[in-house]
Amino acid sequence: MAHSEVKTLSTVITLQFIGVLFFSPFSRCQNILVFQPSFVTTTGPVISAFLLGKSSDVSLNLRTVSPSNTTGSIGSPSCVPEATQWGLTREHLGKNTIRVQLKLNQSLRLCSENDTNSDCCPRPLCMLETLQMSACVNGTARASLLIQVKIHARLVPANNGFGNKTVIPNQVYEPLGTCPCDLTFRVCDVRCCCDKDCSDEDLKLFVSQCLPGPFGGQVSPVPDYQCSVQSSQNSPDWFPFLCVDSPPENNPYLGLFYQGATIASRPGPSFQIPDLPTPVPVNVLIQGSPIFKFDDKFFTIPQKALGQCVNNAPVAFLENFDIKCGTLLHSCPTGVPLQTSQTDLSITLKNGEGGDVVVEVIDEVATDLSSFIYESNSPSSSVQKVVCENVTLVLDYKFYWKENVMTGVTLTRTVGSITFSENAMLTTRYAAVFLNGEFNGEPNSGNPGYQVGRPVIAGIINTSDNNTGFMERTSVNIWKPVSDGLCSTAEKKQVLFGVNSTSGCVLPVSQQNLTQCALLRETVVTLQTALITAEYVAKIGNPDNLTMTDWVNIRFDTVNSSTAFEETSGSCDGIPAHQHIQIWSVITGTAKGMPQREIQGVQVSHDLSTWAPDCGGGEVSACSDPMETWMFSVTSSVTFIDIPIKTRPPTTRFQINFTEYDCNRNDVCWPELAFPVTKYYTGEPYHLALAKGMILVFFFITASILGTPWRQIRQAWSSAAL
Known part of the structure; x- marks a missing residue:
């Protein structure tokens, strides 16, 4: 996020917080108009402020001002509108609160050379001006807001990141230190025989004094254990039984100084900005996959996302929902989804097997509107009432499906004529349910659990x-x-x-x-x-x-x-x-x-x-x-x-009380007496431990029979027999 965008975001959040703090005091003073704050400094293309007070017949005017050369003052507010590069929008947040928002109608891209498009910034400091917004009632300015604007152009690559990129070779396949002693660029380093900058004449000067070993670009001398370097005169006593016979290229520095052919590496990660593909319609409908219209666009119904109602939310196959959305009305709605026609709703959808299905629309008229319209204050007889006809109150979809195919779609649209005065809250309902079968299924809650x-x-x-x-x-x-x-x-x-x-x-x-x-x-x-x-x-x-x-x-x-x-x-x-x-x-x-x-x-x-x-507090009347x-x-x-x-089955009384042979609950563990051949020994598999234990027992018995005690017993037995 750019620095100007961060500052603008913090400005908007601060203004909203200030507006909430000042809402209550100024709501009581309805005849006073005031901007909160009264002065704004911005570095971004969006500006927000609050106008507090009675705002039913207030008009907002915006103009560009400059301080006087003599006095330095801006001058009194004016109710004469002027043409600016800023778009002005207003939103009623309550009976006595208006949120005012300015948005710059100009691109912040820096103009390039020979650029004929005027929608750009000719200089890095794109805009430096002072604006004055006036709140007027019957041609008289009641409040004013000064805005100091200082916006810099956004520096973005002309090719949006699709230009040339630096290719870093994969060093697993490329030779690394081909000549470690080559320290000076385009200069022959003395005693560096592998330096490509050295001519034949230069090499003749120090060819016999080249730097030895790997740091000079030379392979280490062949070690003594190679069979090829030993001779019969000075061979050690272990030669040739323990010498190594391998080619001289097989040395520890093969990966560092190998000059053979390299292997082409596979493409790695790229930092280029990828192209965002258009949605590709699925051929087979599965649970969670989006439903497409016949023109390969998403089929959308108002739904809730992160607690907010979204008018253009894609519908997922086999995902039921039933939500309600609240809309604050100041006048009669003109667009979808509150104003719909038969043509807008009766559309063609893809059924999931290459065919199509048409939405069948059934209209109903609501007579009781108490659950749809709500006014916070009781309407006064002197306030003029607003009547809106054929407002769409309910959109109830039923999708019929079998296996992976939609067999039909019906829509029950409920419309009604609503009447309200000033501000009113309209509650609309949107639902979608998927019914299995040929128009006779009922929604389930699991399969099977x-x-x-x-x-x-x-x-x-x-x-x-x-x-x-x-x-x-x-x-x-x-x-x-x-x-x-x-x-x-x-x-x-x-x-x-x-x-x-x-x-x-x-x-x-x-x-x-x-x-x-x-x-x-x-x-x-x-x-x-x-x-x-x-x-x-x-x-x-x-x-x-x-x-x-x-x-x-x-x-x-x-x-x-x-x-x-x-x-x-x-x-x-x-x-x-x-x-x-x-x-x-x-x-x-x-x-x-x-x-x-x-x-x-x-x-x-x-x-x-x-x-x-509750008659407490002395209020007995x-x-x-x-x-x-x-x-x-x-x-x-x-x-x-x-x-x-x-x-597992419950523990018996014997298992609970008998702990004599429980090694985890008793200091004396008799099963560990024969530790190597019991299950408590986990150093190796049980069958190997048992075999080794039996071998040890065999050797012990053999040693006992052939040892000194048995020999003395045999001698005594023989003497007694004689």
Whole structure:
């Protein structure tokens, strides 16, 4: 990164930090306009600043200024716009904050000789000027920003790194010190007989006094152990039985002074800038490979990357996603993906076997827009409302596939007309799911074991149409609060395998509700029960809907709302405010090196709480008002528990207590008495140690029989016999 770019980046980060610090104080003073900071010095092509205050009818003007020759001052701000080389953009960060950004519309490349292109820098100091930005209201300047610009041209190679390069020979194949005594360039070194700069006349002067040995470029004398240098007169006593017969070229300096042919080296790493190839469409679709349109371009759908929404993200084969993106609206959107047409969406894709498949678009109109549009402040009747028609709210793709081929693609597009005043947050949804089969498949969560991060598959037995034992798939959910966090507007999110999670929503309860505890308990039970409507959970990630052995019952700890609880004035006991899901899983094996996880059991339990109004601090009047409301939390959580695998049988009582022959737990180790022939000796293989030990025993017995004690015994025996 260039030095100017580093300074510009630090300037932008500093300005953003300053803008956050000054946001709160100036948000209260809406009639005051001020730039933060009021003076900027930059060495890069991008400048950022913040305008704080009421900015609904503010216009921004930019001009180039210079100090006066007499007074040295810049002069008062002006609301008359001037043409500059800078592009001005503005972004509303809040009701009273505008982020202003300037970007230089000129290349920072240094002009070459005879360059006719004006979009370059004629001098290394490309730009040195002072800018003044004015914030005007009704033609009157309310705030100004001075910018001192000093930008140098960027020095880059004209050929972008594709020119000639210095080739360093691979010294494994090239001769190195051909003449070590050649110390002076283009001068004959005295006594250096291998110096190529020495003429024949020069060599005659010191040919008999050449530097000996390798430093003179001469091979060392033939050693005495060579058979060719020995003679019969002065040969040592070991000659010729121990002499070496080898050619004279075979010497220790062969690699340093070998003058033979060299081997051409293979191409090594290069520092050239490689050409970035265009995407090559794949012939066969595999999991994770991108999907291409018929014109060999990536097929893209808005997705999330590093927590941010990306409008042009390639779609990967067999990779499901379901995301939501938030967009701050100041006016009606005009481009994709918020404004789409039938032609833009009904495109042709490559199916993976040389054919094509066309996206079939189905349009739906949203009537309830409460989950899509959100305004932080209640709109006032005096504020003019903005109406945007046919805004794309949901893009829901379904890809049908079989083996490595896509058989069809359907898109359900949901549009609606939104109404908002001033700034509003628009939430849009984008989803893609890959269904196996000819338009009749269902997404799985593993093959066969569950994959971490995939949804837990649940089911309900469908007994309609005499289909006894047919499992209809559903899901296990927990709370997903949105917008205001109330339980009435909260959504549900699926439980993902191996991901522990806790979430909840808030329920407004009045003083009058706290006098009807049975009804309140029933309301909370209804809310919690709606999260899990399933009766079974699939053991594996690809269960069969007709095989009951692939499913396990969900055990519910039922909550009886009619149970008698102690009634107290103004509070309710036994509220099932927290629902906890426990899922036990175990690793049953591996497939291609990947562990296969199965669900062994599921339990749903509830924690009971006592809800009572908070009348602390002496505010007793709030508790006497029957319509006063308080917010109580209704939560849900899921916990995954791994069942450990028993790899060996449990230790018996004898193995635990009997340590006499345990060499690791006892100071006396009897098995080490015959150390070389036991398993404790690991110096060599056991069969070799056993053989050597038996040989030692044989020699000991032989020596004992033939030794002095046995001879004396035989002599005494012979004497007694006589």
